[in-house]
Amino acid sequence: MSTFDEYSQQYDHILMERRDGTLQMTLHTDGGPLRWGLRPQAQLVEALGAVGADRGNRLVILTGTGEEFIGPRSDPHRTVYAEGGVELTPAGLDRVHWNARRLVTRLLDIEIPMIAVVNGPAKRHAELALMCDIVLAAEDATFEDTAHFQLGGHVPGDGINVVYTMLLGLNRARYLMLTGQVLSAAEAKDLGLVAEVMPRRALLPRAWELARQLAAKPDLLLRYTRLVLIHPLRKAIDEGLGYFLSLETLATLDSHR
Numbered sequence: 001m002s003t004f005d006e007y008s009q010q011y012d013h014i015l016m017e018r019r020d021g022t023l024q025m026t027l028h029t030d031g032g033p034l035r036w037g038l039r040p041q042a043q044l045v046e047a048l049g050a051v052g053a054d055r056g057n058r059l060v061i062l063t064g065t066g067e068e069f070i071g072p073r074s075d076p077h078r079t080v081y082a083e084g085g086v087e088l089t090p091a092g093l094d095r096v097h098w099n100a101r102r103l104v105t106r107l108l109d110i111e112i113p114m115i116a117v118v119n120g121p122a123k124r125h126a127e128l129a130l131m132c133d134i135v136l137a138a139e140d141a142t143f144e145d146t147a148h149f150q151l152g153g154h155v156p157g158d159g160i161n162v163v164y165t166m167l168l169g170l171n172r173a174r175y176l177m178l179t180g181q182v183l184s185a186a187e188a189k190d191l192g193l194v195a196e197v198m199p200r201r202a203l204l205p206r207a208w209e210l211a212r213q214l215a216a217k218p219d220l221l222l223r224y225t226r227l228v229l230i231h232p233l234r235k236a237i238d239e240g241l242g243y244f245l246s247l248e249t250l251a252t253l254d255s256h257r
Helices: 038-053 090-108 160-168 170-179 185-190 200-215 219-255
Strands: 014-019 022-027 059-063 114-118 134-138 196-198
Touching: 014 038, 022 038, 022 200, 038 090, 059 200, 090 219, 114 200, 134 185, 134 200, 160 170, 160 219, 185 196, 196 200
Parallel strands: 022 059, 059 114, 114 134, 134 196
Antiparallel strands: 014 022
């Protein structure tokens, strides 16, 4: 297993800093807001595995850069497959969906409390923040899933469907994913997706304040409480994710033939 000094320097889309056992992971693209793609996806899979295996980490703060949490590619209508040079074959899509599956499962493999700081619109993969134990959001943050059914012609089957359904309820989640509804930070708080909404400048100080509060507890209490709290989500992901990704693969192949 690599040490923090080793793995923290390996990823050009993730800035890591650790103080007193609290690890802050800041997502970015060239120092600005993260633009989603296959490379950030693969890096996050590797990084989450390393973070989860390092017992020197006692808490995680996950945030973005600038005024967006995660943004789309420069051409949001261009598929991630085309941008990544992925052949639209079962083998090609399997490579993408292998990482998609592990992105969700490796985040859930992190056995320490996670605090999400949604510093702006989460236009892609809002589930990364929503699977954290405490979610803080900027006043102008938004939450959506427009990249699947609405823009990309894909089944929302890579885990975001499970997260939204658990948090919003079946009917609200179906409406959001079918229509491309964009929830404001205030709406997200009212619906239970977000714990606190505040000005962007106050987010990280508040996250570190919460981290210090939680860090006062013993290590095993932190770890085992995280395991208890995410058990329903892990169970739902384990039961359905493979099936959902299979349907996403079939629909993608059909829509691009």
